[in-house]
Amino acid sequence: MDAKRVVDLLYWRDVKNTGVVFGALLLLLLSLSACSIISVLSYVALALLSVTVTLRIYKGVLQAIQKSDEGHPFRAYLDQEIALSQELVHKYSDVVLERVNAILIELRRLFLVEDLVDSLKFAVIMWILTYVGALFNGLTLLILGLVGVFTLPIVYEKHQTQIDHYIALVNKQIKDITGKIQAKIPGAKKKAE
Numbered sequence: 001m002d003a004k005r006v007v008d009l010l011y012w013r014d015v016k017n018t019g020v021v022f023g024a025l026l027l028l029l030l031s032l033s034a035c036s037i038i039s040v041l042s043y044v045a046l047a048l049l050s051v052t053v054t055l056r057i058y059k060g061v062l063q064a065i066q067k068s069d070e071g072h073p074f075r076a077y078l079d080q081e082i083a084l085s086q087e088l089v090h091k092y093s094d095v096v097l098e099r100v101n102a103i104l105i106e107l108r109r110l111f112l113v114e115d116l117v118d119s120l121k122f123a124v125i126m127w128i129l130t131y132v133g134a135l136f137n138g139l140t141l142l143i144l145g146l147v148g149v150f151t152l153p154i155v156y157e158k159h160q161t162q163i164d165h166y167i168a169l170v171n172k173q174i175k176d177i178t179g180k181i182q183a184k185i186p187g188a189k190k191k192a193e
Contacts, residue, residue: 010153022150029143117182 012018031040052074059073072078113119136144156163 010149011157012150012154018150022146025146026143029139029146033139033143116185120185 008014009018009021028040028044031043035043055073059070062068063070109115110119110122132141
């Protein structure tokens with residue numbers, strides 16, 4: 001899936017496709033909040049299998065009645081190659097490895113306090129996340145994230161000027177507060193921008 005298709009999906013350019021993807025993902029996450037992942041995967045597999053078996057039997061009966069020679073209804077899909085190529089696996093595993101290494105380097109930098117201000121920011125974020133974790137579980141956050149991913153881009157597109165104005169005000173306030181905190185912490189030096 002290329003980036004343009006993802007953007008079109010998130011900005012609801014094709015309402016039907018976006019609705020199907022959003023609805024399916026939301027249904028899956030809501031199902032996971034009610035049942036275990038094994039149950040949800042089993043129910044999804046059973047539903048898909050019942051549709052394909054029913055269609056296969058229907059087409060077989062139709063062929064017997066009409067004495068036609070249409071063949072297997074899923075022959076085109078059965079003949080398609082679905083194996084992953086080594087190049088594709090290497091490409092994505094290299095990307096994942098690169099990201100994991102970058103995350104490990106950053107975590108080492110934060111936990112071993114290479115920069116005091118960045119480590120304190122990280123500590124504040126972790127402290128805030130303890131409260132978020134007390135209020136929500138991971139699945140609830142995934143559901144909220146999914147709804148946000150499918151609603152925030154379109155809201156931003158429609159109200160971009162007002163949102164940009166308020167974001168600029170918030171950024172100015174954050175820079176002012178960060179500057180004041182850095183001035184009061186001994187040994188904290190301001191980064192060159």
